Amino acid sequence: MGMPSFPKAAHDAVGDTTLRANLRHATHTIRDKRARAVAELDDWAALREAGKRIKDETLRRLDTYLVRLEAAVTAAGGTVHWAADAAEANRIVAALVRATGETEVVKVKSMATQEIRLNEHLEAEGIAAYETDLAELIVQLGEDRPSHILVPAIHRNRGEIRDIFKEKMGSWGRPAPEGLSDTPAELAEAARLHLREKFLRAKVGISGANFMVAETGTLVVVESEGNGRMCLTLPETLISVVGIEKVVPTWRDLEVFLQTLPRSSTAERMNPYTSMWTGTADEDGPRAFHLVLLDNGRTDALADEVGRQALRCIRCSACLNVCPVYERAGGHAYGSVYPGPIGAILTPQLRGTSSEIDASLPYASSLCGACYEVCPVAIDIPEVLVHLRERVAEEGGSGHRLEKAAIKAASWILDRPNVLAAGERLASATRKVHPKRLPGPGARQWSDHRDLPELPAEPFRDWWRKNRS
Amino acid sequence: MTDAVSARERILARVRAAVANAPEAPAVARDYRTSHTADDPAAVLGLLHENLADYRAHVHRTAPADLAALVAERLAERGARSIAVPPGLPEAWLAATDAVRRPDEPRLTPYELDGVDAVVTGCALAIAETGTIVLDGGPGQGRRALTLVPDLHVCVVLAPEQVVASVPLALPRLDPGRPLTWISGPSATSDIELDRVEGVHGPRTLEVILVTGD
Numbered sequence: 001m002g003m004p005s006f007p008k009a010a011h012d013a014v015g016d017t018t019l020r021a022n023l024r025h026a027t028h029t030i031r032d033k034r035a036r037a038v039a040e041l042d043d044w045a046a047l048r049e050a051g052k053r054i055k056d057e058t059l060r061r062l063d064t065y066l067v068r069l070e071a072a073v074t075a076a077g078g079t080v081h082w083a084a085d086a087a088e089a090n091r092i093v094a095a096l097v098r099a100t101g102e103t104e105v106v107k108v109k110s111m112a113t114q115e116i117r118l119n120e121h122l123e124a125e126g127i128a129a130y131e132t133d134l135a136e137l138i139v140q141l142g143e144d145r146p147s148h149i150l151v152p153a154i155h156r157n158r159g160e161i162r163d164i165f166k167e168k169m170g171s172w173g174r175p176a177p178e179g180l181s182d183t184p185a186e187l188a189e190a191a192r193l194h195l196r197e198k199f200l201r202a203k204v205g206i207s208g209a210n211f212m213v214a215e216t217g218t219l220v221v222v223e224s225e226g227n228g229r230m231c232l233t234l235p236e237t238l239i240s241v242v243g244i245e246k247v248v249p250t251w252r253d254l255e256v257f258l259q260t261l262p263r264s265s266t267a268e269r270m271n272p273y274t275s276m277w278t279g280t281a282d283e284d285g286p287r288a289f290h291l292v293l294l295d296n297g298r299t300d301a302l303a304d305e306v307g308r309q310a311l312r313c314i315r316c317s318a319c320l321n322v323c324p325v326y327e328r329a330g331g332h333a334y335g336s337v338y339p340g341p342i343g344a345i346l347t348p349q350l351r352g353t354s355s356e357i358d359a360s361l362p363y364a365s366s367l368c369g370a371c372y373e374v375c376p377v378a379i380d381i382p383e384v385l386v387h388l389r390e391r392v393a394e395e396g397g398s399g400h401r402l403e404k405a406a407i408k409a410a411s412w413i414l415d416r417p418n419v420l421a422a423g424e425r426l427a428s429a430t431r432k433v434h435p436k437r438l439p440g441p442g443a444r445q446w447s448d449h450r451d452l453p454e455l456p457a458e459p460f461r462d463w464w465r466k467n468r469s
Numbered sequence: 470m471t472d473a474v475s476a477r478e479r480i481l482a483r484v485r486a487a488v489a490n491a492p493e494a495p496a497v498a499r500d501y502r503t504s505h506t507a508d509d510p511a512a513v514l515g516l517l518h519e520n521l522a523d524y525r526a527h528v529h530r531t532a533p534a535d536l537a538a539l540v541a542e543r544l545a546e547r548g549a550r551s552i553a554v555p556p557g558l559p560e561a562w563l564a565a566t567d568a569v570r571r572p573d574e575p576r577l578t579p580y581e582l583d584g585v586d587a588v589v590t591g592c593a594l595a596i597a598e599t600g601t602i603v604l605d606g607g608p609g610q611g612r613r614a615l616t617l618v619p620d621l622h623v624c625v626v627l628a629p630e631q632v633v634a635s636v637p638l639a640l641p642r643l644d645p646g647r648p649l650t651w652i653s654g655p656s657a658t659s660d661i662e663l664d665r666v667e668g669v670h671g672p673r674t675l676e677v678i679l680v681t682g683d
Contacts, residue, residue: 022662029663046501056494063484076646082477134669135660151660158661184661188669195670200579216645226617226656226671233613233648234579244480251645255637256501262599266659269520270599273671274651275613281648283576284612299483305491 003335005360010329011449019155019330026154027321033267034318034374040269041259050256052378055312058248059302065214065247066293072217076279078289083241085296086116092292093118093206093239094125100237102127102203108221108228109133110208111149111315112241112294114337115350118206129206130172130198132227134191141168147331147339149317150265155330158182169194195227205231205286209242210314211257212291215250218278219291222261222271232275238286243294245302245311257314260376264316297350306387310346312377317342319371319381325364334361341371345384353392362388424459431455503637505598510629513597517632518679520600524654525667526675532682540589540623541565543676547621549587553577555611562589562625573611582614587621588672593649594642595626595677598635601653602626602677605643613650622672624652628681 003009013019038044058065070080083089097105105122107113107129119129119140131140138153139146142164146152153161162182169176174194180186207228211220219240221228232238248254262271280289302308320326320340331339335357336347344361353359362385371381413420427434434455437447456463506513521528531539544552544566551569563570571577571585591609592602602624604610616622626632633639643649656671667673 026663041502041505043501043505046498050497050499050501053495053497057497060488060491060494062488063481066481066484082480084476084479088476132670133660134658138660151663153660154663161661184658184664184666185668187661188658188666192669196583199670200583213645218645224656225658225660225669227669229613229617229650230670233617244484252640255640258636259501268524268653270596270601270651270653272524272653272655272657274649276645276649276651278646278648281606284606284648285614293480295480295483299480299487302484303487308487308491 003355003357005356006329006333006335006364007360007445007449009333009335009357010325010364013330013333014328016330018157020328022155022157023327023330026151027327030267031318031321034264034321037263037267037269041263047256047260048376048378051260051314051376052312054248054253054256055377056309059245059308059311062244062247062302065249066244068214069212069217069247070293072214073279073289073291074217076217078217078279078291081290081292083292083294083296089116089241089292089294089296090118090121093241094122094127096237096239096290097122097127097204098125100204104128104130104198104202105204105206106130106132106198106202106231106235107136108205108207108223108231109136109152110206110241111337112208112243113206114146116241116294116296118241130195132195132198132231133223134188134225134227137191137195138164141165141172145332146337148320149315149338149340149342150320151317155332158184158187161187165190173197199227199230199234202231202235204237204239205235207231207238207240209240209246210261211254212242212247213249213251213254214247216278218251218276220254220274220276222258222274224266224272226273229273229275232277233285235286237288237290239290239292241292241294243296244298245313261314261316264318264374264376297352300352301346301349304349304387307345307349307384309379310342310349310384312379313342313346314377316376318374318376322370322374323365324368324370325366329364334364336361341365341381341385342379345379345381345388348388348392353388353395359392359395362392421459421461425462427455428458431457502635504634506634508634510632513632513634514628514679514681516634517595517597517600517626520597521602521654521677522600524600525657526600526654526677528677528679530679530681533680536562536625536678536680537565539678540625541567543623543678544568544587544589544621547587547674547676549621551584551586553582553585553588553611553615553619555588555590555609555615557608557610558589558591559609573615576612579614579618582618585619587623588615588619589623589625590616591625591627592631594631594633594639596633596636596639599653601639601651603639603643604650604652605647607647613648616650616652617671620672621674621676622652622655623676623678625678625680628679
């Protein structure tokens with residue numbers, strides 16, 4: 001894909017003060033609200049543990065649950081398709097749309113379809129795919145990329161959004177109203193008017209799903225705006241593209257996730273709308289329902305005994321909102337539809353670590369652990385990051401040989417206290433002439449992005465000996 | 470579709486190989502709470518009222534004898550002159566309104582629904598802790614589009630029989646075979662600077678009437 005590595009992309013993002021202000025405001029707002037929503041449930045720890053175990057059980061017997069799901073969906077009047085990779089999924093969806101004779105589709109926000117770049121593929125096939133989530137609409141009209149799992153236009157402020165609507169809505173359908181202001185209410189109203197004509201005429205809807213229940217064949221979509229309900233119920237044909245890890249074994253399992261997901265993601269007791277459907281229903285909703293089960297690297301992640309826990313993810317995005325690295329670098333720096341801490345472990349597993357960006361992602365973290373604390377399915381993101389760093393290091397690359405050499409040198413010195421003390425004194429004595437950046441390959445990149453600590457006038461151990469012993 | 474069959478077998482084989490040596494997952498412990506609320510119908514109803522209102526639904530209480538008058542008043546207050554009527558809606562609920570009735574038999578097209586001001590429905594149940602009403606397409610609720618396209622939704626909840634305290638108490642009472650819609654307040658978005666704005670694509674106004682007493 002030719003994406004720049006994380007440090008390079010993050011460097012530009014960190015210099016963008018508007019972006020940093022937008023992100024800081026948004027992530028701090030939501031993390032504070034989330035803490036309050038979670039505090040309402042005094043059994044949060046038990047819900048978190050149950051969610052973790054349900055997902056682990058699902059992954060352990062994923063084949064059984066997928067086959068069970070397929071049988072239940074089929075029995076309820078749906079058709080199940082399997083796609084090993086993005087190309088296969090795109091082919092299946094395009095063929096299904098073409099079979100309807102339609103050349104436009106309305107879409108519910110879906111990470112899976114972003115991951116496989118479905119919109120671009122459909123466009124190449126002459127099919128227009130309209131994003132209908134407000135944030136996705138902002139991203140699509142702005143010819144931009146999403147930067148957050150839950151609120152993909154989090155990097156845009158209201159003024160930027162107004163400008164995008166005024167400039168671009170007209171070329172996609174109903175133009176923005178005259179004299180559109182930048183209040184969120186007016187912007188939402190403009191989106192309502194713009195999209196309603198598309199909803200009413202739509203014959204094909206495309207969605208993902210938050211959960212699929214193996215036992216019953218039920219698919220679940222949680223959302224807020226009602227655009228999801230429009231796409232799921234008004235068209236004649238519904239196509240849902242869903243990652244194979246989104247299955248849960250039983251109907252009852254939803255009682256856990258419907259408590260933890262809304263509170264973790266939008267910090268609400270419950271999101272405004274949740275739709276559940278099982279195959280097709282007489283007289284209610286689409287007459288044809290197709291489920292496309294997507295692998296696209298998930299079985300690679302499943303094969304990694306440490307990394308497979310990333311597949312527990314329910315895409316709440318709580319980890320993004322607490323991450324100090326995400327807050328400063330923004331979602332685009334991660335070069336993937338999955339940004340933030342979860343993206344840093346999920347993307348290199350789904351895509352492998354051969355490209356520059358994917359090899360850099362496990363390092364896009366300070367390992368502070370806040371992401372693990374807030375994760376409603378207890379994914380130990382720091383553990384997986386360290387594990388993936390090992391993998392990248394084993395695969396080689398000049399930076400990592402240097403790192404190994406540095407660590408070797410450090411352990412030699414740390415094993416010899418006298419050498420260390422002499423070095424410290426020398427460093428203190430010469431501190432006036434120290435450069436602001438480290439020289440040399442590898443080291444210079446490090447200090448390009450960090451201020452070097454100032455050395456004290458005397459080593460701590462000398463000070464201790466003088467003053468305390 | 471030989472391709473599809475082979476993709477299926479390929480994926481399942483990859484799954485089986487990936488977890489072949491994985492340890493058994495520990496059993497799922499369900500030691501979380503079934504409910505966070507005292508088992509007292511009045512308290513549960515109070516919480517439902519509070520949580521619905523917190524997410525900007527307009528909540529009213531009435532006795533069965535006064536329901537028709539309240540439905541008529543809510544429709545008039547919002548200027549609703551036409552209403553979509555789901556099959557099986559008790560005729561008595563609409564006895565006092567002079568709004569034009571648009572029965573959904575035969576099915577109204579999306580454009581016809583867009584021209585209707587309001588919809589009046591019952592519900593399958595309501596969940597107090599989350600401030601949620603659940604529709605399952607049963608009598609008096611209609612198909613999902615009916616409560617989606619018109620801009621005003623007036624929903625009648627019969628208490629205490631349709632009210633449960635929590636999500637874990639709700640699921641066993643619902644039939645997954647039916648299309649389900651869970652509604653927690655009116656349509657909303659937080660996509661612009663995370664400011665919550667009510668009303669995007671679904672009904673911008675949700676009026677919930679809690680019917681209590683005999």
